[in-house]
Amino acid sequence: MATETSPRALVSYGPHKSGGWKLKNVALRPLREKELLVEMVASGICQTDLHFAGMETGYGVHYPRVMGHEGAGYVRAVGPDTTVARVGDPVILSFSACKDCEPCKGGHPAHCSNFNAINFEAVAEDYVFRDASSPEPASGGDIYGRFFGQSSFASLSIVQQDSIVNVAGVVKSRQDLALLSPLGCGIQTGSGAIINAAGARPADRVAIMGLGGVGLSAVMGAKIAGCTQIIGIDRHGSRLELAKELGATHVVQVAEGMPLDEVTAAVKAITGGLGSNITLDTTGVPALIAEGVKMTAFKGKILQVGTAPETATLSIPIHEFMVSGKQFIGVVEGDVVPQEYLPKLLNWVNEGKLPLDRIVKFYQAEAFETAIRDMQSGVTVKPVILW
Numbered sequence: 001m002a003t004e005t006s007p008r009a010l011v012s013y014g015p016h017k018s019g020g021w022k023l024k025n026v027a028l029r030p031l032r033e034k035e036l037l038v039e040m041v042a043s044g045i046c047q048t049d050l051h052f053a054g055m056e057t058g059y060g061v062h063y064p065r066v067m068g069h070e071g072a073g074y075v076r077a078v079g080p081d082t083t084v085a086r087v088g089d090p091v092i093l094s095f096s097a098c099k100d101c102e103p104c105k106g107g108h109p110a111h112c113s114n115f116n117a118i119n120f121e122a123v124a125e126d127y128v129f130r131d132a133s134s135p136e137p138a139s140g141g142d143i144y145g146r147f148f149g150q151s152s153f154a155s156l157s158i159v160q161q162d163s164i165v166n167v168a169g170v171v172k173s174r175q176d177l178a179l180l181s182p183l184g185c186g187i188q189t190g191s192g193a194i195i196n197a198a199g200a201r202p203a204d205r206v207a208i209m210g211l212g213g214v215g216l217s218a219v220m221g222a223k224i225a226g227c228t229q230i231i232g233i234d235r236h237g238s239r240l241e242l243a244k245e246l247g248a249t250h251v252v253q254v255a256e257g258m259p260l261d262e263v264t265a266a267v268k269a270i271t272g273g274l275g276s277n278i279t280l281d282t283t284g285v286p287a288l289i290a291e292g293v294k295m296t297a298f299k300g301k302i303l304q305v306g307t308a309p310e311t312a313t314l315s316i317p318i319h320e321f322m323v324s325g326k327q328f329i330g331v332v333e334g335d336v337v338p339q340e341y342l343p344k345l346l347n348w349v350n351e352g353k354l355p356l357d358r359i360v361k362f363y364q365a366e367a368f369e370t371a372i373r374d375m376q377s378g379v380t381v382k383p384v385i386l387w
């Protein structure tokens with residue numbers, strides 16, 4: 001397939017809630033060292049995209065920009081000193097990391113000391129797109145395009161070498177590549193948090209708060225790990241039912257106006273008074289996170305993957321927390337190395353252990369507004385836009 005001659009991108013000129021997202025024709029600057037030109041097949045929409053494109057100001061907020069950090073496609077050109085793929089290779093995209101800091105060298109690139117600077121901040125070379133209606137860069141048409149090293153909300157994008165996971169020889173069709181496009185963030189975040197960060201074992205009792213794409217991936221991850229109890233917590237009845245089909249042994253519905261301490265009581269009842277020894281929050285809701293700490297058993301782990309408001313705080317009774325031996329752990333991207341973990345996810349998909357087709361729904365790029373509304377309303381778990 002020839003490279004697109006009229007690429008399009010979903011450009012954020014301001015917060016999505018105020019109508020700031022527009023599908024535009026764009027042009028791209030030439031490739032530089034360790035960059036690849038990728039023709040996107042599909043891009044998953046993640047809550048993180050809406051979070052960062054929903055802020056007026058704050059760290060890493062700048063407009064215009066192209067979001068998107070779950071993508072898959074085919075390499076159409078490579079820049080100098082690029083070693084990860086060749087033209088024509090199918091690739092899945094994930095985050096970038098510096099590879100030089102202590103966490104990176106220790107096998108934790110998702111907790112790279114320079115993660116924010118690499119994946120969110122903008123410098124001159126990060127403006128890889130240009131509004132095609134602005135013939136000269138000096139006319140003000142430059143658009144940021146290195147969100148998580150990739151900015152996958154585009155039919156054609158310049159991608160950092162570190163964001164590439166080459167799946168040549170493994171993924172055979174364009175349809176399969178589209179289905180696998182969310183692996184590089186939401187799926188690896190949920191499953192990786194349980195399997196990798198928490199080190200889940202068969203004896204574990206797992207509570208998962210929030211059953212969107214990340215939460216349901218955590219359910220599937222806990223099932224793969226063989227956990228004895230897997231408790232899904234959400235307000236949407238349809239997602240609770242789906243969680244049971246995907247491996248949850250129990251569910252708790254958070255009804256409108258329900259005191260959140262009843263969620264803790266329900267988890268304690270399900271676990272025979274012990275509580276969960278792995279608790280995962282995907283919601284970012286401070287009051288629910290506080291209950292997550294309470295529902296967790298002695299020596300248990302509370303994993304925080306949901307993005308809370310920047311000013312949110314958590315109050316912990318120090319003596320009680322010390323005596324109980326609990327751990328509160330921040331987890332980004334499942335604390336995985338994508339180039340090592342995504343092949344495992346691919347195997348689980350092929351073995352039927354990770355049935356992505358149960359949570360993914362496809363939308364044409366022109367219908368991105370519908371895709372976002374469906375995700376926010378709970379109609380769709382993981383929307384994927386097709387280019």
